[in-house]
Amino acid sequence: MPIDKKYIDHFINVTSNAAFASSYLVGKKDKIAADKAATDAMRSELNKIEMNGKIVIGEGELDNSPMLYIGELVGNKKGPNFDIAVDPLEGTNFAANNLPGALSVIAVAEKNNLFKAPETYMDKIAVGQNIQKGVIDLDYTTKKNIENLADAKNKNPEDLTACLLDRPRHKKKIDELISLKVKLKLITDGDVSGSLLVCDKKYNVDIFLGVGGGPEGVLSASALDTFNCQFQGRFIFKEENDIRRAKEMGVKDLNKKYNINEIVNGDSIFCATGITTGDLVDGIKINNNDYVSETFVTHKNSNFKKIIKKVNPIKLL
Numbered sequence: 001m002p003i004d005k006k007y008i009d010h011f012i013n014v015t016s017n018a019a020f021a022s023s024y025l026v027g028k029k030d031k032i033a034a035d036k037a038a039t040d041a042m043r044s045e046l047n048k049i050e051m052n053g054k055i056v057i058g059e060g061e062l063d064n065s066p067m068l069y070i071g072e073l074v075g076n077k078k079g080p081n082f083d084i085a086v087d088p089l090e091g092t093n094f095a096a097n098n099l100p101g102a103l104s105v106i107a108v109a110e111k112n113n114l115f116k117a118p119e120t121y122m123d124k125i126a127v128g129q130n131i132q133k134g135v136i137d138l139d140y141t142t143k144k145n146i147e148n149l150a151d152a153k154n155k156n157p158e159d160l161t162a163c164l165l166d167r168p169r170h171k172k173k174i175d176e177l178i179s180l181k182v183k184l185k186l187i188t189d190g191d192v193s194g195s196l197l198v199c200d201k202k203y204n205v206d207i208f209l210g211v212g213g214g215p216e217g218v219l220s221a222s223a224l225d226t227f228n229c230q231f232q233g234r235f236i237f238k239e240e241n242d243i244r245r246a247k248e249m250g251v252k253d254l255n256k257k258y259n260i261n262e263i264v265n266g267d268s269i270f271c272a273t274g275i276t277t278g279d280l281v282d283g284i285k286i287n288n289n290d291y292v293s294e295t296f297v298t299h300k301n302s303n304f305k306k307i308i309k310k311v312n313p314i315k316l317l
Helices: 006-023 031-046 092-096 142-152 168-179 191-199 214-226 240-248
Strands: 052-057 081-090 103-110 121-127 161-165 183-187 207-213 230-236 268-274 285-287 290-299 304-313
Touching (some): 006 081, 006 103, 006 268, 006 290, 006 304, 031 081, 031 092, 052 214, 081 191, 081 214, 103 191, 121 191, 121 214, 142 168, 142 207, 168 183, 183 191, 191 207, 191 214, 191 268, 207 214, 214 230, 214 268
Parallel strands (some): 052 081, 161 183
Antiparallel strands (some): 103 268, 121 207, 121 230, 268 290, 290 304
């Protein structure tokens, strides 16, 4: 059963309040405090919503995270059952150091329709709308992916822009892209927002690729699905504890390549509110007794895809 459109506003309020709470700690060099502020505010807002929500991607295990831990039940225990993935502060370093691109993010799907991703790395690749299946694939070389994509878009490789995290682990991939004369957009953190840049031509990013967080991959997929983009992910397991935890979460094939419809199925809502201004949305702006928030929102069933700017009253304690 599709998610009622009324929940769009509810979840915009969730990420907006989390972003606002965290905004007071922007530039304070304390990413733990900034994350805690966002988490506390997000949990408070989630518990006001008429739903039976279950956190399937959160701040970690109960032993390590007192709030929004995996398995925590949120909402007022009335209404529909939802699976919820959260990242109250995506880009903790951005917030701590007052850098562009910090977000508060949530993805919501019908019960059992959102992949329960283990807290490990994921190799990812994403492209925008209307690209045929089979054009890009994690099993292809970087060269083949770029040449296929160039052909599909009727461009030369040097006309394409690739976004990826600027990490030592990507040196070989970056060198290959440079040799193909592909334009690079290297990001230091925030691979949720990085991957979402493929969804619209205005961001001028043709492909997102490389290794980032697994939970972030699920969050990205829920938004990209509404845009009819392509996304693939494959988990990377290096530690025995990660393998054990993945198996406990239901991952049977450790080398499986997941397509977008295996990560998010059915209807979904995605919200990402800016804390600091970045490529995707503007950050929180305080104006007297109000604050202005900007949220990137998708709702698959209604094909709702918008950036929503809201003026919110500052609630005094």
